Amino acid sequence: MNDVEDLTRRLLAGETRALARAISIIEDRLPEAREIIRSIYPRSGKAPIIGITGPPGAGKSTLVDGLTESLRGAGRRVGIVAVDPSSAFSGGAVLGDRVRMQRHSTDEGVFIRSMATRGQFGGLARATVDAADLMDAAGYQTVILETVGVGQDEVDVVRVADVVVLVLVPGMGDDIQTIKAGIMEIPDIFVLNKADRDGIDRLHADVKNMLSLLDPASRVGPAPAILRTVAARGEGIGELRGAIDEFLKRATPDAVAARRFDRSRERLLNLLRERILEWAGGPASGGTFDDLVEQVAGRSLDPHSAADRLLATFAPPAKR
């Protein structure tokens, strides 16, 4: 039995150290990553994936905390993938949130993993969904993906979720604008957090109004639920769990199949994009890439012809 086989066996037996190691391998794109996914993939797909997104400061972590407690109370083992945007700045509130979540760290029924936003090759969405599958295969019965809802990379993360929850708070009127502008997609459930604050009625009316303007052709299925919570005091968490369960239960087999297809399509496209960009930027293209960039920069070759030349040298992965 080789190392990867041993690691996979221990992961499937629910050993947390093996799970942590496997996620690191995936995050660091080590060569073993594919083999691990290949072996655990048939054993995953059981746990629903709950995506929690929203702007910085909306209280996502507190909400995830409360939701986790509620799920634990029902005896479910919970895996959490929390995306930390990478930053040119040191420290800050982001880290503080993670520290707070440590309160579940002594509960072996909860597995929390932070992941950083990736660089130019993307790969965040790929790594987070792979991590979710690993947690699923290791016996966690619900997986929560928590990510800030700004930036394409982050939006891609929740696209693979079975249910998407968008957290908004009063006094950030621009978020509605962001959704209206089509940058953020319409979620399955709206959570209006910090509902004890001024402006909650206005926010609620804004969301309702926005949904009423929605082009019917752009959405299938029932209108999204709108819930109010005060996550810091645990208010509305039970209702949120209820709404999530109902959403998942209500889905017809056809809708589930369609969503799984879309999710898998999204996943494969992410992977393809990552592969091709890694190949182009890496040593595999034999330095061709930088030469071509130089020619494009010097206007002696146009970008479309450069792309043609580069793709003509593409070696199928089987030969690599």
Place this chain on the structure above:
Amino acid sequence: MNDVEDLTRRLLAGETRALARAISIIEDRLPEAREIIRSIYPRSGKAPIIGITGPPGAGKSTLVDGLTESLRGAGRRVGIVAVDPSSAFSGGAVLGDRVRMQRHSTDEGVFIRSMATRGQFGGLARATVDAADLMDAAGYQTVILETVGVGQDEVDVVRVADVVVLVLVPGMGDDIQTIKAGIMEIPDIFVLNKADRDGIDRLHADVKNMLSLLDPASRVGPAPAILRTVAARGEGIGELRGAIDEFLKRATPDAVAARRFDRSRERLLNLLRERILEWAGGPASGGTFDDLVEQVAGRSLDPHSAADRLLATFAPPAKR
């Protein structure tokens, strides 16, 4: 002489109808698009590209309007590419902005083109920079790219600019958070617009404070300028033009070469990504893509193996 040759010839002679047609061809990805870019590319690269970005409601269009007037006053012909985020909602403020800019529509020294955010295959950044090159080749001496600074697609748009201006306004404290979180990159020039509003000093201090926390390793060159404007009254526009000119002039030949290389690299990567995703999702892959997605969705094949199989069928563009 074929149609494309004729179109290109008229474009290079500065005929606006030919320019408009060529941009449409590029936006719609018609087969002629590559040939057009190939022929005009050696004639482009002269006009500086000014990227103007910021959140919805920051007053970007008004600022672009003022900047255009200032450039026109100096006798420069100006091309503008304005990105309209696509939306599931009808109408709204976005359209209003565009209508306002029509005030330059009778000035033949100004060419304005709106572009919509693209769907899943991306391509917005590719189309906008191609449009900028066409304008440049048609004799517009400065090109302005205006885009909302939220979402990866939109951020990619300004990455190809020679100078990036970020517009912020008081009372949107979250934007600073967005930059801190590494979602928005540090611009070359900060414009604090609507500077007659309460909170302008606070915003200024926040930006300064944020810049002081910046990891020195993450930025080369001098610190970004911070300017205050009231674009609606034309205040500070002259200073902005001065700051842009100074930034462009101050750059050493090495810095210019490095930026051109980065820009071209970015451009080639965007193009590659678009090509491979188009190929995978399109008829060229012979329906393989959907079959593989079905298998991934049904958990009978893992996504990494599916990506391998798909890439193995990749046909270099020369053979297509």
